[in-house]
Amino acid sequence: MESHVSHRERLWLYIFVGLVIFYLIAPTFIVVPVSFSSTTSLSFPPPGWSTRWYESFFGQEKWIGSTWVSLRVAFGTMVLATVTGIAASYALHVSKLRMGNLIRSTLISPLAVPSILIAIGIFFVYARIGGMLNTIHGMILGHSVVAMPFVILTMSAGLQSYDMTQEMVARSLGANRFKAFMTVTLPQLKFSVATSMLLSFLVSFDELIISLMISSGPVSTLSRVTFATLRDDVDPTLAAVSTLMLIVTCIPPLALHIVTNRAKKKGA
Amino acid sequence: MAQAVLNLPPSSLNPDQLKENHQALQKEQRSEARTMFRLTLPALLIVGLLMVAPIGWLLSMSFVGQDGSIGLENYILFFSEAVYREMFVNTFVIAFVVTAICLILGYPVAYLMAILPSPWSGFLMLLVLMPFWTSNLVRTFSWLIILQRNGLVNQLLVWIGAIERPIALVHNMTGTIIGMVHIMVPFLILPLYASMKAIDLNLMRAAANLGSTPAHAFRRVYLPLTMPGLVAGTIMVFVMCLGFYITPALLGGGRIKMIAQRIEESLALYPTWGPAAALAVLLLAMTAICLGVSLLLVRRLTAEMRG
Numbered sequence: 001m002e003s004h005v006s007h008r009e010r011l012w013l014y015i016f017v018g019l020v021i022f023y024l025i026a027p028t029f030i031v032v033p034v035s036f037s038s039t040t041s042l043s044f045p046p047p048g049w050s051t052r053w054y055e056s057f058f059g060q061e062k063w064i065g066s067t068w069v070s071l072r073v074a075f076g077t078m079v080l081a082t083v084t085g086i087a088a089s090y091a092l093h094v095s096k097l098r099m100g101n102l103i104r105s106t107l108i109s110p111l112a113v114p115s116i117l118i119a120i121g122i123f124f125v126y127a128r129i130g131g132m133l134n135t136i137h138g139m140i141l142g143h144s145v146v147a148m149p150f151v152i153l154t155m156s157a158g159l160q161s162y163d164m165t166q167e168m169v170a171r172s173l174g175a176n177r178f179k180a181f182m183t184v185t186l187p188q189l190k191f192s193v194a195t196s197m198l199l200s201f202l203v204s205f206d207e208l209i210i211s212l213m214i215s216s217g218p219v220s221t222l223s224r225v226t227f228a229t230l231r232d233d234v235d236p237t238l239a240a241v242s243t244l245m246l247i248v249t250c251i252p253p254l255a256l257h258i259v260t261n262r263a264k265k266k267g268a
Numbered sequence: 269m270a271q272a273v274l275n276l277p278p279s280s281l282n283p284d285q286l287k288e289n290h291q292a293l294q295k296e297q298r299s300e301a302r303t304m305f306r307l308t309l310p311a312l313l314i315v316g317l318l319m320v321a322p323i324g325w326l327l328s329m330s331f332v333g334q335d336g337s338i339g340l341e342n343y344i345l346f347f348s349e350a351v352y353r354e355m356f357v358n359t360f361v362i363a364f365v366v367t368a369i370c371l372i373l374g375y376p377v378a379y380l381m382a383i384l385p386s387p388w389s390g391f392l393m394l395l396v397l398m399p400f401w402t403s404n405l406v407r408t409f410s411w412l413i414i415l416q417r418n419g420l421v422n423q424l425l426v427w428i429g430a431i432e433r434p435i436a437l438v439h440n441m442t443g444t445i446i447g448m449v450h451i452m453v454p455f456l457i458l459p460l461y462a463s464m465k466a467i468d469l470n471l472m473r474a475a476a477n478l479g480s481t482p483a484h485a486f487r488r489v490y491l492p493l494t495m496p497g498l499v500a501g502t503i504m505v506f507v508m509c510l511g512f513y514i515t516p517a518l519l520g521g522g523r524i525k526m527i528a529q530r531i532e533e534s535l536a537l538y539p540t541w542g543p544a545a546a547l548a549v550l551l552l553a554m555t556a557i558c559l560g561v562s563l564l565l566v567r568r569l570t571a572e573m574r575g
Contacts, residue, residue, distance in 0.1 A: 025395060031406060083310075092304075109315070114510070114552070114555060115513070120531065121318065121321075202401065206403045246406055249401050249403055
């Protein structure tokens with residue numbers, strides 16, 4: 001759609017937007033060249049090149065151990081938040097529960113509550129009941145709180161554009177409800193499910209403040225160790241870590257974007 | 269449920285059986301509601317036990333003083349200690365400045381995204397969303413590299429002769445604001461874009477036909493129509509800034525204290541939960557008020573637009 005203003009008259013707009021986008025995207029990639037620096041300084045451009053900071057990353061227990069912790073927690077969060085979130089979104093979608101709106105708002109509310117509050121809340125609960133602080137399962141539960149809204153929002157949107165009568169047909173043909181859901185409804189919602197899983201994984205992998213409160217020592221997450229290192233002794237190993245994180249967190253969404261686009265085109 | 273209806277034999281039309289059927293249906297409806305409620309329970313328990321309940325408890329703890337007495341002791345701290353005043357001023361100044369800059373940077377981007385034809389607007393959207401996927405820690409670290417004393421920005425400024433010696437860009441307010449704006453801009457662009465996308469561009473053509481200059485048409489027609497997205501986005505960014513932790517902690521170098529850091533420090537500083545809880549309650553109240561105001565304003569603006 002074109003309006004009555006010509007491209008030439010809009011030149012300033014293009015330039016301004018270009019600069020803003022540059023500001024948004026470019027700075028992050030500076031970690032890539034710095035991670036291949038040959039010196040301990042973070043100067044750019046680096047005076048020489050080496051892979052010593054990657055060696056330092058893969059050679060240190062604190063980095064490898066915490067990466068492993070992060071992956072386990074993120075995987076657990078992905079499973080827990082997606083499964084419970086899908087169950088809740090399905091129930092909220094098909095039934096007219098009197099408390100439906102209240103339940104939905106409760107499940108989405110972690111998005112609006114500042115994470116520091118969620119973090120000290122969880123810390124308080126865990127400090128009382130014991131066996132939860134500094135554990136993988138404790139962190140999975142904690143991260144599921146902040147991942148939940150993303151699953152609920154994604155799945156609700158998916159369910160909204162899904163024709164529920166299909167499930168009814170399957171059931172009238174003799175499938176029980178669970179089977180009908182698993183074989184008819186869920187496969188058609190696969191993009192929403194994939195997005196939910198991806199989001200909850202990334203939310204957990206990136207989460208810092210809850211991890212700061214409830215984990216330490218050998219069960220520190222990668223983000224926690226990164227934060228502590230950033231605050232105390234900065235070295236280019238951090239740039240190597242950042243580059244790896246950039247790869248981990250950038251590729252899946254891009255892939256999902258491409259796959260979804262292709263599927264949409266096929267459908268159209 | 270469907271089967272219960274389908275299996276009714278024709279003879280069921282007498283009143284007694286109708287009543288019986290009605291009761292059976294109601295019973296099934298109730299059991300259906302119970303099943304559905306049970307399906308929401310696991311999710312509800314996670315959020316309820318780990319977030320809602322502790323927040324309720326924080327609320328009550330905020331009224332318990334150091335010696336166990338009930339009162340406003342923890343809230344009076346806000347006024348009696350100078351640390352708090354500085355922290356509140358910092359928090360609000362930063363949140364305000366960051367929101368204003370985000371607005372200036374974000375509005376044109378959302379506008380261009382809304383008027384560009386399809387493949388280009390999608391591409392622009394992808395670029396705006398990309399930082400969303402990137403870890404805030406990584407982004408904050410990048411700014412640390414760029415803004416440091418011998419970093420890119422300082423080198424550049426010295427090279428073009430704007431400054432003679434490198435200036436301090438991080439570990440202060442400047443660094444904090446640059447880093448926070450970087451994280452917040454997409455949060456403003458998305459709601460703005462949503463409200464702009466809904467605007468019929470023919471309205472602008474009509475304004476032009478009626479003799480309006482582009483700038484005038486923009487001010488009188490386009491801008492008012494984007495107000496709901498503008499208000500919602502601005503308030504959301506402001507609220508998120510209030511509770512920010514990572515960027516001020518790292519780019520502020522420990523010198524710039526905002527509420528979130530103060531809450532964390534209070535836990536270590538005081539023997540009881542009271543002072544931290546009071547701050548937490550205050551932050552939550554400010555968040556709730558801002559979001560409430562936003563909701564009301566947006567509803568009113570949308571109603572006005574519909575006439």
